[in-house]
Amino acid sequence: RIVMKFGGTSMAGTERIRRVANIVRKQAALKPDGTRDEVAVVVSAMAGETDRLVNFCREANALYDPAEYDVVVASGEQVTSGLLALTLQSLGCKARSWLGWQLPVHTIEAHAKARIEDIDSEALLESLGRGEIAVIPGFQGLSGDGRITTLGRGGSDTSAVAVAAAIGADRCDIYTDVDGVYTTDPRIVAKARKLKAVTYEEMLELASVGAKVLQTRSVGLAMKEGVRVQVLSSFVDDNATPADALPGTMIVSEEEMNELVEKGEMERQHVTGIAHDKNEAKIILTRVPDRPGAVANIFEPLAKASINVDMIIQNVGRDKGETDVTFTVPQADLARAQALLEDQRGNIGFNRIITDSKIAKISVVGVGMKSHAGVASNMFRALAERGINIQAITTSEIKVSVLIDEDETELAVRVLHTAYGLD
Ligand code: ADP
Numbered sequence: 001r002i003v004m005k006f007g008g009t010s011m012a013g014t015e016r017i018r019r020v021a022n023i024v025r026k027q028a029a030l031k032p033d034g035t036r037d038e039v040a041v042v043v044s045a046m047a048g049e050t051d052r053l054v055n056f057c058r059e060a061n062a063l064y065d066p067a068e069y070d071v072v073v074a075s076g077e078q079v080t081s082g083l084l085a086l087t088l089q090s091l092g093c094k095a096r097s098w099l100g101w102q103l104p105v106h107t108i109e110a111h112a113k114a115r116i117e118d119i120d121s122e123a124l125l126e127s128l129g130r131g132e133i134a135v136i137p138g139f140q141g142l143s144g145d146g147r148i149t150t151l152g153r154g155g156s157d158t159s160a161v162a163v164a165a166a167i168g169a170d171r172c173d174i175y176t177d178v179d180g181v182y183t184t185d186p187r188i189v190a191k192a193r194k195l196k197a198v199t200y201e202e203m204l205e206l207a208s209v210g211a212k213v214l215q216t217r218s219v220g221l222a223m224k225e226g227v228r229v230q231v232l233s234s235f236v237d238d239n240a241t242p243a244d245a246l247p248g249t250m251i252v253s254e255e256e257m258n259e260l261v262e263k264g265e266m267e268r269q270h271v272t273g274i275a276h277d278k279n280e281a282k283i284i285l286t287r288v289p290d291r292p293g294a295v296a297n298i299f300e301p302l303a304k305a306s307i308n309v310d311m312i313i314q315n316v317g318r319d320k321g322e323t324d325v326t327f328t329v330p331q332a333d334l335a336r337a338q339a340l341l342e343d344q345r346g347n348i349g350f351n352r353i354i355t356d357s358k359i360a361k362i363s364v365v366g367v368g369m370k371s372h373a374g375v376a377s378n379m380f381r382a383l384a385e386r387g388i389n390i391q392a393i394t395t396s397e398i399k400v401s402v403l404i405d406e407d408e409t410e411l412a413v414r415v416l417h418t419a420y421g422l423d
């Protein structure tokens with residue numbers, strides 16, 4: 001039993017959908033040993049379509065109702081799932097679509113950012129058992145009050161992993177426009193190398209700091225449910241067999257990774273990958289009184305408004321008894337954060353709010369860091385040698401992130417890629 005997921009670029013137009021249908025047909029075909037894989041396919045909307053639909057909602061009503069927004073933006077996947085089922089039928093395959101509300105895919109009621117709670121798999125399993133290929137639109141679900149919900153951008157990856165978990169699939173293959181997970185975004189660094197395998201933990205960190213090849217939540221779910229995930233390319237020759245499409249990148253447990261290293265199939269690096277994120281903005285509050293509770297007064301209102309604060313640094317201010325507090329928030333939340341802080345000015349007691357959206361976060365990730373010191377200092381040295389200034393730093397057990405000027409993003413990623421021997 002296999003789940004295959006195809007992203008927006010792979011589904012962009014009937015020509016590409018035909019190529020996808022060919023890949024699916026081969027996966028579902030009779031194998032030499034006389035058996036067949038049961039195949040469920042999860043699809044995204046055509047590339048650009050969801051943006052187009054979001055714009056329609058904005059045009060219709062700037063203060064749109066999220067429930068109706070979901071009705072509109074979920075439609076892109078309805079179109080591609082129907083088209084793929086039609087194309088598969090034209091190739092002689094038995095196939096049918098299953099919309100989110102038909103399975104159903106139960107989610108919480110948080111429109112536009114719903115989470116999957118549970119997928120009813122009974123009817124789906126029966127259909128698969130009859131030899132039908134199931135085509136399921138990603139990104140969409142059904143709330144407890146009977147309305148259509150969507151999962152947030154990149155959500156189809158999570159739909160695919162959730163379907164794989166629900167039907168106990170042997171594997172969840174994520175087909176996209178690159179043939180695997182690379183040491184860094186191959187669109188930025190031509191020398192980026194494809195990784196044969198990456199651990200769940202590393203992939204989770206990479207995704208959460210900007211490697212959008214997989215949605216963060218999908219990796220977390222795969223880790224929790226023990227779903228085997230593989231990333232591979234949908235842009236293969238029509239005559240290729242499923243074996244030709246391999247190898248992509250396998251997401252593996254740390255034990256499996258250790259075995260690969262022992263067998264000499266993987267090299268143990270201190271840094272596995274580098275990611276960048278241009279979607280954060282920096283806020284500096286100057287001359288905040290340096291007393292207990294001052295920082296809580298800043299971050300409590302932001303937390304209540306569900307604004308995620310990422311990096312935080314506190315500098316000694318010009319005057320004794322005052323500090324400057326610098327932190328980052330998602331760019332999309334910057335205006336809201338600024339308004340909330342202005343509201344709390346009396347309570348917090350800062351002097352000025354300075355904001356900057358022209359920043360980027362560069363992160364290096366690797367399980368090798370657990371046992372190797374010096375990764376962070378190498379990063380600071382390599383960036384300093386190229387005159388790249390670091391504005392803030394955060395670390396975790398397997399990650400170091402720095403904040404830099406947005407204009408230096410590409411340079412920084414390239415410099416670090418070379419510095420850690422990943423070229
Ligand atoms: P899909 O539409 O198939 O979901 P996405 O655009 O969401 O595809 O994700 C694939 C893209 O992720 C690639 O085109 C690539 O530019 C980007 N990407 C970022 N970091 C990486 C990485 N480390 N390895 C591979 N791709 C990456």
Ligand code: MG
Binds near residue numbers: 213
């Ligand atoms: Mg994606």
